Amino acid sequence: MESQAAYPPPCPPPAPGPGLRSWRACRRAARAARDDPRTAVGVALLFLYILIALVGPGLSPYDTTSPDLKVRMQGPSWEHPFGTDRIGRDIATRVIAGSSVSLHVATGAVMVALLLGAPLGAFSSYAGGTFDALVQRVMEGIMAFPSLVLALALVALAGASVPMLWFAIAFSSVPRYARIVRSGVLAHKEREYVEAARAMGQRPMGVLMKQILPNIMAPVAVQITLDFARAIGVEAALSYLGLGLSVPYISWGVMVREAQDFLEVAPWLAVFPGLALAGVILGFTLVGDSLRDRMDPRTRLALSRRGQ
């Protein structure tokens, strides 16, 4: 974990005037990364994946779909670093293409969960009473489901389209957002600054959006990061089980599933998509974990002690 690679790149020299602030912020970030290398590794991984997903398979000289029968089932080489499959397609190119599908589905799923869960939590804590109790019972009920099995059943019944996958993967994490926002609003609702805003005539909606929400963003951000890791894992598992996206989408899960039949003769077919998958989940988990530790006063103490 504490390798040299984990050290942050050197900061740019201080610019005169207002630039000094960002210089300090950069120094602070560098110090934080040195004290807790997880953050640096995680952020670096995520940058890498997002970059690859954005640039896409154009990075590679090969095509994702057109077969090249002269180079069937070749192991990793300089021409094909991750090898080729049974009709001669370059695995590296397909793994690159898979990154955008994976991140796309995960982003949609996290957004759906956030947009359904957060308002539900905010309104139920504001409304209180029977509505609040009812929402909480429903959320507890949904949380009792195994999230993968629920997603599996939903996709199996309604068919695997991209929006359906967003919803199916999001469904079981709606309660998490609702809970976090609800308890955050409850904790802040009676604070002085909220009362002050209310006394100044701000409407309830304004108080919620402009006063309370900015103050409870930190735990929501942690949940979003960790939820990305979960969503990517569930999407891959669904695809692996044959219930996720199919052609023309290239999903890492499907690649591993198809590679299964050639495990003995061409293990690289299964190894590289799986590594790509593990890498992106690792990135989100590391960033999410270190964000959470930073917010928890007990572990924050331990972290600052470790830094000395």
Add this chain to the structure above:
Amino acid sequence: MLIRYVAMRLVQLIPMVLVVTMVVFFVMRIIPGDPVLVMLGAVEGAAISEDVYNAMRLRLGLDRPLIVQYLDWLWDMVRGDLGASITYRVPALDVILHRLVPTAYLMVGGVVMAVAIAVPGGVLAAIHNNTKWDHFATGFVILGITVPTFWLALVAILVFAVYLGWLPAIGYAPPREGVVEFLQHLFLPVTVVALNVAATVLRFQRQDFLEQMNLDYVRTARAKGLSERLVLWKHVLRNSLMTTVTVVGLQMAYLSGLVTVVENVFNYPGIGFLLLNSIHTRDFVVVQGVVLFMVFLAIAVNLVVDVLYAVLDPRIRYR
């Protein structure tokens, strides 16, 4: 007092059971197409006589209000009538129970192995906080959480079955056909499940042990002159095992999903394998049954954990 506590917990479960069953009931009704044809197991374009169609429609009670349909369905579930499997033509409950034993071996084996790894591992990581061993344990936790289960399972097959040839790659052998054979087939799936569960349990075990080590009762135990080993491995461990039990209980819902994936990689004939098979054969009665079964298993285990907790720690009952 204990009986009152158990009764109270059971009453508190009623809303959850209602929500869970409603979710399943309504999810099952989003099946695209005509539910009558689905229940008949008809292939697209097949000719179904009007009598058969109407009989099924009447039997399903689709002409009645939704709420009546739900209550009726719920009553059937309560009586243990999950409906008849479309493919097997026998009660869905029998189909599920038939597949339950292999899954039970996998779940119990996985949890036992996970606890055997995670409890000593977490305690050692906490005692030797911030040493090489602690970093190793943290690395194990992060890898256990991030490496996708289906891929870990495939890599395990690749290494231990294909390259080394020590263990069979896939399948299941019932114990009556030879214990050695049985254990050989069980080992890889159980290990994959256990590694995944152990990662989460170890993380909480370590955290809780670290917190317990600074509490007053530990100082008292040390002041009495007890040896460090006795203080840590008896007094602290005993208290932090309560957390372990809770974490394992909370993992139950997750465990069903995990087992579903692992069973399908290893062609292991449990209820997770049955679930996928039923999805592919469009046997939605069995799909519904398995999903309900998995949810209620998680709820029941958590109830048992709560009661166990109250038995072990009398303070809980008075809260």
